[in-house]
């Protein structure tokens with residue numbers, strides 16, 4: 001089981017959090033200028049990278065505040081947690097400061113090792 005380090009409350013069980021999708025998806029400057037396809041891509045298309053991925057999370061059963069995190073989609077390790085509105089940190093520098101890597105249970109995550117068939 002993962003412990004996620006809420007920047008406001010400290011480490012909490014992953015069941016207290018809600019995943020909010022990819023971080024840093026900018027709203028179009030002029031949405032009326034977009035074609036239907038471009039609008040659909042803004043709404044529904046997200047990166048599906050393997051490895052470090054910037055995500056939005058909400059501590060929905062705690063302080064209910066949103067924050068951004070860099071998570072490795074292969075290992076589930078959080079390498080950085082930072083406030084909404086802040087630019088994505090350089091993950092090479094942020095890795096030593098990781099604060100949400102702890103695992104409370106030595107058992108592997110039920111989906112750990114799942115690499116997905118979609119690439």
Ligand SMILES: [Zn+2]
Pocket residue numbers: 006007008009010059062063064065
């Ligand atoms: Zn919190």
